[in-house]
Amino acid sequence: MTDIIDELEWRGLLAQTTDLDELRKALADGPVTLYCGFDPTAGSLHVGHLTQILTLARFQRAGHRPIALVGGGTGLIGDPKPTAERTLHSEETVAGYVAAIGRQLSAFLRFTPEGAAPEPTDAIMADNGEWLRSMTAIEMLRDVGKHFSINQMLQRETVKARLDGDGMSYTEFSYVLLQSYDYVQFYRRHGCTLQIGGSDQWGNITAGLELIRRMDGNEPHGPAHALTTNLLTKADGTKFGKTEGGSVWLDPELTTPYAFYQFWFNTDDRDVARYLRVFSFRSQEEIEELERQTEERPAARAAQRALAEELTSLVHGEEECRKVIEASQALFGRADLSALDARTLDAALAEVPKAEVSTLGDGVPVVDLLADTGLVPSKSAARRAIQEGGAYLNNTKVTDVDAVLGADALMHGRYAVLRRGKRNIGGVVLG
Numbered sequence: 001m002t003d004i005i006d007e008l009e010w011r012g013l014l015a016q017t018t019d020l021d022e023l024r025k026a027l028a029d030g031p032v033t034l035y036c037g038f039d040p041t042a043g044s045l046h047v048g049h050l051t052q053i054l055t056l057a058r059f060q061r062a063g064h065r066p067i068a069l070v071g072g073g074t075g076l077i078g079d080p081k082p083t084a085e086r087t088l089h090s091e092e093t094v095a096g097y098v099a100a101i102g103r104q105l106s107a108f109l110r111f112t113p114e115g116a117a118p119e120p121t122d123a124i125m126a127d128n129g130e131w132l133r134s135m136t137a138i139e140m141l142r143d144v145g146k147h148f149s150i151n152q153m154l155q156r157e158t159v160k161a162r163l164d165g166d167g168m169s170y171t172e173f174s175y176v177l178l179q180s181y182d183y184v185q186f187y188r189r190h191g192c193t194l195q196i197g198g199s200d201q202w203g204n205i206t207a208g209l210e211l212i213r214r215m216d217g218n219e220p221h222g223p224a225h226a227l228t229t230n231l232l233t234k235a236d237g238t239k240f241g242k243t244e245g246g247s248v249w250l251d252p253e254l255t256t257p258y259a260f261y262q263f264w265f266n267t268d269d270r271d272v273a274r275y276l277r278v279f280s281f282r283s284q285e286e287i288e289e290l291e292r293q294t295e296e297r298p299a300a301r302a303a304q305r306a307l308a309e310e311l312t313s314l315v316h317g318e319e320e321c322r323k324v325i326e327a328s329q330a331l332f333g334r335a336d337l338s339a340l341d342a343r344t345l346d347a348a349l350a351e352v353p354k355a356e357v358s359t360l361g362d363g364v365p366v367v368d369l370l371a372d373t374g375l376v377p378s379k380s381a382a383r384r385a386i387q388e389g390g391a392y393l394n395n396t397k398v399t400d401v402d403a404v405l406g407a408d409a410l411m412h413g414r415y416a417v418l419r420r421g422k423r424n425i426g427g428v429v430l431g
């Protein structure tokens with residue numbers, strides 16, 4: 001791989017750029033300072049944000065300097081969606097989101113370690129609330145607004161879609177001015193000459209380039225650049241990053257590491273090669289080898305396992321990732337269930353059908369529990385499963401059709417694991 005642009009191209013990430021030869025030249029000439037902005041629309045980032053975050057990290061590894069921007073100012077306004085107006089959150093709410101997202105972002109980039117001398121590629125963290133909140137209305141309208149043409153703004157796809165729909169507030173209509181002004185700030189403060197974003201950000205980013213030209217005459221750092229990445233598609237046509245339970249968040253309180261791992265592990269065979277290219281730091285050779293394995297032995301899910309392990313380790317740490325893997329092995333009888341801590345067991349069981357019991361009394365018949373979880377369609381089917389030797393309680397084969405679950409068999413005082421055959425897991429939870 002000769003340069004970062006070739007690499008992004010190979011990864012299928014490159015959607016649009018400003019003059020590609022110029023950009024390549026700038027990147028070859030030395031560290032380029034680039035930025036990507038993240039608006040605090042929730043208390044956590046989700047897997048959809050990883051494309052941008054990891055692209056920033058790739059630029060850093062390739063010898064450039066990334067700026068991660070949290071939109072503490074723009075998040076109070078809201079980047080217009082083509083569908084409908086956003087609801088404004090209170091300033092306190094947004095402040096909480098800003099802090100949480102800043103913490104998450106900082107884990108993916110290398111900053112100057114405390115006490116160490118700064119390196120030219122050390123990352124910078126910024127919050128546009130710093131300059132946007134103190135800007136006056138007069139400054140905004142005179143110094144920034146004067147450079148924007150309403151005629152051009154009305155041509156933007158999002159604006160047109162909203163004009164054809166329920167309309168758009170002046171608040172959201174003005175959003176592009178703020179993002180453009182951010183780019184000017186970074187150009188001035190840090191010599192930032194590249195902004196990256198998802199393909200939906202092309203308009204906002206190029207508006208910033210134009211503002212740098214109009215306000216600063218592209219001096220002293222020369223013309224700035226834009227680079228957008230492709231929206232990630234799924235072979236089945238559904239939206240990437242969603243499960244039945246909603247978005248897949250990076251915050252372990254919102255999406256457990258177990259569910260996070262499963263999300264990646266369940267990647268469709270038709271998508272997994274592309275996802276490895278987008279999300280993995282493995283080498284081209286390693287990824288191509290995994291692609292081959294998917295073609296030859298899709299059932300082994302080697303590529304999915306590699307993807308799930310790498311991302312779970314990256315986001316939640318190796319220790320959590322190890323626990324998650326142990327938990328799924330334990331559920332399927334390949335490791336000791338009793339070694340699992342309560343939190344991991346709870347997270348693992350959150351993903352499977354469960355029977356909730358309020359009291360065990362003298363013991364609840366296993367036949368009832370098998371039927372309650374839905375692992376078998378009825379109690380008579382449950383009896384048959386036991387007679388055939390295909391029913392397990394806490395990984396031990398149930399041999400007696402009249403067996404009961406008693407308090408002594410509960411793990412951490414409230415959990416038990418049922419299994420029908422090799423693969424179907426159900427949980428019992430007391431409480």
Ligand SMILES: N[C@@H](Cc1ccc(O)cc1)C(=O)O
Binds near residue numbers: 071179204
């Ligand atoms: N508008 C971007 C976030 C952003 C905010 C400020 C910026 O300067 C840049 C980007 C988004 O919605 O994803």
